Amino acid sequence: ASARRNAPGLINVAYHPRLFHDGREGALETQVWGPLLAPDEMANPSLGYVLDRLRALPDYAGLFETAFAGRGASADTVGAALASFQRTLVSGDSRFDRYRYGGMSDALSAEERAGLAIFTGKGRCATCHLIGERDALLSDFAYHNTGIGWLRSQEGGAVEVELAPGVRARMSAAVVRSIGAAPRSDLGRFEITRDPRERWAYRTPMLREVAATAPYMHDGSLPTLEAVVEYYDRGGAGAPGQSPLIAPLQLSAAERAALVAFLRSLSGRLPKPESAHPGDRR
Template sequence: MRRAAPAFLALFLALMLFAAPAGAQEPPRLGLPPVPATVAGTPAMRRLGEKLFFDRSLSANGTLSCAMCHIPAQGFASNQSALSIGMEGRSLRRNAPSLYNVVFKNFLFHDGRETDLAAQVWGPLLAADEMGNSGIGPLIARLRADADYGPLFEAAFPGEGATMMTLGRAIAAYEATLLRGGGRFDRAVYGGERAALTTQEWKGYELFIGKAGCAACHLIGAETALFTDQSWHNTGVGFRSEATGGKRKVQLAPGVFENVDLVAVGLAQTGAPSDVGRFEITNAPADRWAYTTPMLRGVSESSPYMHD
């Protein structure tokens, strides 16, 4: 039975996959809270936000869009590599988190550094190794000069046009439609339809909320399940010592090899890894290597897991 427990848990987590995305203006799906109207916006805002989300011209060199790291077919995450790929093929420090149900998150990014979905949009847009824009003004100027965007911004935000605020609100409105809920798990747990889950999945659920302790952080409420405690924890994943001191045979020229002290020539990493999680935001020692608790809806699509 002990060896079977991981399989039951895997089955339970896999069933999180089977819940189709919903529109933000629909009635709340079983197992989910209502989408805040202030974020959901209007149909015109969501159409504009979707176009912006998939538009590569939002990056400095016209090669990257939001959707290239948050890939729809990959759970609005990125599972082709452990770390996301940014501007000019640069490997980023973390992987892209899934955007399913992101509208319900109190803290955004792996380190929880942002709390507003519309404001969060500008983080990747201005990051040098992500979408690479040098500032807000140049990007807004490009959008205002694009004839396709004029009518769309006017329909979504009459009299305002393209601004820092309207761009963020439009993309946030689209992201608010990326919902997972109302699936077999919800019908079984909240709808009284016990047969919606298999016997093995029920065993996985009992482990999840009981002996395995998963639900201590990935919360399941009485009426809704976002599978997060909206907080951050140090689970031991963040710290990896990569010191590689000592001597090693290094090729100095074609056919010329010497035993070289790697520390002396700067080829050894002897310090702590640069990514220390939420500590970078708070400078609180207790937050070293702490990361936000991810939601689990659509988890079957969004591997690899953890922030790195």
């Protein structure tokens, strides 16, 4: 449990004005270098090391020069190449879109329509996950203290750990520290702005393809959509500075199930990425 945060989803990332859970980067071209150099991610020792490896790989021979008018692999061209690919990761034409914007009244089931009504009404989800008249990016792109960051910081807090693919167990923080690196503190947006009002605040994620992006929250502490809905239904963690937008919802079991069903309807059509290597296109 040495990584502080769950990997943010990349679906529709081109529409995010700021990147990472704390919004510390403003452009995909520069954001891409963060994971490449982070010691608990790809752990490359330096930018130059990455470029030297790319230049030495025969698979990339001539590709950067072809794509960038004779310019080889550099910090700028690697950033531009990765950013260009990420901008193709667009999801749309979900059953929700067909219902909301396409006039297809039968695109959602009765349970999913009930879930949409809860999402925009009693559940208060659309307060932060915005649905517009003509489109829905499903985020206000603001930063909110949901209580999860504070909860994770508590000494006796439990952590969801993946022991093997598909096998997860909930362990106390003390047990996690006894078998791995101690979790590092994480104060969210405060680490960027130093504004006390943004302690434990994280960016509102977009919800496209949310059914396929478990686990959830900035730290991956909630394993299922059902767990997320239950967390917000009980009003979060009651953390210091928790957003006043989060309060007990008093949803019934049927309403919670309907809300989850609606969230699953946000899966749409994704592009099929092609290999960038000309020899792979046959």
